[in-house]
Amino acid sequence: MSxxxxxGLSFVQHAFYAVTAVALAAGAVGYFVxxxxxxxxxxxxxxxxxxxAAGAVLLGLSPIVGLLVxxxxxxxxxxxxxxxxxxxDAVVGVTLTAALGLGVLFISxxxxxxxxxxxxxxxxxxxxxxxxxxxxxxxxxxxLLAVSLAYRPLMFVSVDAQSASARGVSTRAMSLLxxxxxxxxxxxxxxxxxxxxxxxxxxxxxxxxxxxTNRPLRAMGLATVLALFSAWFGLFLxxxxxxxxxxxxxxxxxxxxxxxxxxSVQAARRSQRAVA
Amino acid sequence: MTNGAVALGARTVWRDATFELxxxxxxxVLGPNGAxxxxxxxxxxxxxxxxxxxxxxxxxxxxxGNRRVGFMAQSRQADAMSAIxxxxxxxxxxxxxxxxxxxxxxxxxxVERALSLSGTTAFAAQPLKSLSGGQRQRIALAHATVFEPxxxxxxEPLAGLDLAAQAxxxxxxxxxxxxxxxxxxxxxxxxxxxxPIVDKVLWIARRQVRSGSVDDVVNEEVLSELYGHxxxxxxxxxxxxxxxxxxxxxxxxxxxxxxxxxxxxHEHFAEIYEEETK
Numbered sequence: 001m002s003x004x005x006x007x008g009l010s011f012v013q014h015a016f017y018a019v020t021a022v023a024l025a026a027g028a029v030g031y032f033v034x035x036x037x038x039x040x041x042x043x044x045x046x047x048x049x050x051x052x053a054a055g056a057v058l059l060g061l062s063p064i065v066g067l068l069v070x071x072x073x074x075x076x077x078x079x080x081x082x083x084x085x086x087x088x089d090a091v092v093g094v095t096l097t098a099a100l101g102l103g104v105l106f107i108s109x110x111x112x113x114x115x116x117x118x119x120x121x122x123x124x125x126x127x128x129x130x131x132x133x134x135x136x137x138x139x140x141x142x143x144l145l146a147v148s149l150a151y152r153p154l155m156f157v158s159v160d161a162q163s164a165s166a167r168g169v170s171t172r173a174m175s176l177l178x179x180x181x182x183x184x185x186x187x188x189x190x191x192x193x194x195x196x197x198x199x200x201x202x203x204x205x206x207x208x209x210x211x212x213t214n215r216p217l218r219a220m221g222l223a224t225v226l227a228l229f230s231a232w233f234g235l236f237l238x239x240x241x242x243x244x245x246x247x248x249x250x251x252x253x254x255x256x257x258x259x260x261x262x263x264s265v266q267a268a269r270r271s272q273r274a275v276a
Numbered sequence: 277m278t279n280g281a282v283a284l285g286a287r288t289v290w291r292d293a294t295f296e297l298x299x300x301x302x303x304x305v306l307g308p309n310g311a312x313x314x315x316x317x318x319x320x321x322x323x324x325x326x327x328x329x330x331x332x333x334x335x336x337x338x339x340x341g342n343r344r345v346g347f348m349a350q351s352r353q354a355d356a357m358s359a360i361x362x363x364x365x366x367x368x369x370x371x372x373x374x375x376x377x378x379x380x381x382x383x384x385x386x387v388e389r390a391l392s393l394s395g396t397t398a399f400a401a402q403p404l405k406s407l408s409g410g411q412r413q414r415i416a417l418a419h420a421t422v423f424e425p426x427x428x429x430x431x432e433p434l435a436g437l438d439l440a441a442q443a444x445x446x447x448x449x450x451x452x453x454x455x456x457x458x459x460x461x462x463x464x465x466x467x468x469x470x471x472p473i474v475d476k477v478l479w480i481a482r483r484q485v486r487s488g489s490v491d492d493v494v495n496e497e498v499l500s501e502l503y504g505h506x507x508x509x510x511x512x513x514x515x516x517x518x519x520x521x522x523x524x525x526x527x528x529x530x531x532x533x534x535x536x537x538x539x540x541x542h543e544h545f546a547e548i549y550e551e552e553t554k
Contacts, residue, residue, distance in 0.1 A: 035359055149375055156372030159360055162349035166321045167373045168341025210359050214403040
């Protein structure tokens with residue numbers, strides 16, 4: 001089959017629309033994950049999602065229902081308990097462990113769904129249906145809309161929580177809002193790259209963007225472009241050369257981060273030389 | 277504030293605080309660590325309710341988000357970030373609390389005015405992380421004064437700065453007061469760097485608050501009574517005050533008491549020594 005024919009297949013097109021929507025949301029939310037130093041929370045929410053998906057399958061429901069319930073629950077718990085930086089890590093850690101324990105229990109109760117487990121852990125973007133695409137797209141668009149509306153207060157609490165609070169922005173409310181957005185984004189990203197590789201879309205592009213520019217809006221746009229680039233070319237390479245799509249996406253996103261760091265180190269050297 | 281008190285849980289931070297601040301004056305808030313200096317600012321910001329007494333800010337009860345009150349926080353996450361420039365941070369002082377897509381036309385002009393008043397225009401495009409401590413404090417002052425507030429609350433604006441940078445910030449606070457006519461409250465560790473511009477002192481110790489002119493409060497009688505043990509004040513030929521006997525102020529609740537007491541004790545001497553060897 002030629003490449004053109006491959007890309008024309010309907011499951012490839014489903015995948016294309018899904019990764020596009022997910023990359024848009026992940027780029028924008030990922031910027032705040034990196035800015036707020038909440039990569040650990042993003043990691044935890046993904047793993048909590050695993051327990052939710054396993055539970056949903058056990059009950060005969062669609063995994064995405066379990067993902068949404070568990071990820072949102074964990075997000076709100078972390079957002080509420082860890083609004084201040086001091087106790088955040090502990091709250092995240094305990095939430096993570098408790099959920100993973102549940103996940104182990106659910107798997108032991110249900111025998112013979114290795115496939116489902118595999119696709120939750122590593123993603124199975126080439127298996128998404130039109131219904132999945134519709135769900136993923138609307139969730140991603142809702143996240144983008146919320147981020148664009150709450151952009152300034154989110155920035156404010158992230159860069160100066162005390163002043164923001166004095167100016168009437170509730171730190172706790174913003175923390176809850178952000179964690180719910182992160183939870184929904186994690187759920188849609190899991191559809192593409194799976195629980196274990198969620199960072200490839202949520203953290204790597206944003207971290208690369210942060211290394212390249214110090215203007216928030218530009219960084220957010222760049223993070224989105226890098227996430228889109230990794231997702232599109234990852235899908236393309238997976239279809240063309242074979243191998244898991246999530247591998248390709250992860251490889252490209254990590255490469256983008258590596259190149260960004262190298263170029264920012266070079267830029268710093270150059271400007272030092274200019275000063276000297 | 278009239279007979280104001282603040283309690284956090286069962287602990288009274290301070291009580292019987294009565295004072296009034298006038299426009300165009302600078303008030304220094306002094307006292308040991310943990311005495312409740314920042315709590316005083318939080319009460320004025322409406323973040324902490326009084327447990328007794330009453331407080332009025334610009335003729336009304338304090339409320340969060342009042343644009344007529346400017347606030348500079350002591351520690352700001354932004355200072356460690358390479359992801360945000362000084363101008364971005366000042367921009368957030370303008371419309372950071374606002375949700376939605378709208379843009380205010382006057383934003384650029386207002387922000388540039390605040391930057392130019394604080395003398396930060398030249399480095400406003402650099403990330404905060406790459407700036408010096410003094411430059412960051414200037415940016416933070418621009419952030420706090422973006423709306424030319426009538427009451428300006430500054431939490432430890434001189435902390436962690438060398439003497440030259442302290443003097444620059446003191447000059448800038450004075451300039452802001454003169455230009456905007458604000459009543460300024462400055463929380464500080466040491467009166468000396470602020471002494472040239474201070475009109476009034478609030479000294480908080482052992483849950484009590486004393487207020488008045490520098491001479492009314494910073495004298496051996498008042499401070500000895502406030503601390504409950506003899507305090508001596510030595511005035512140097514240049515008019516700087518070395519306060520002896522404060523070391524014991526740290527002896528109780530604070531966990532790092534003794535370390536701080538040595539630092540604080542030496543600070544005064546070190547500072548005068550440096551000044552006179554120049």
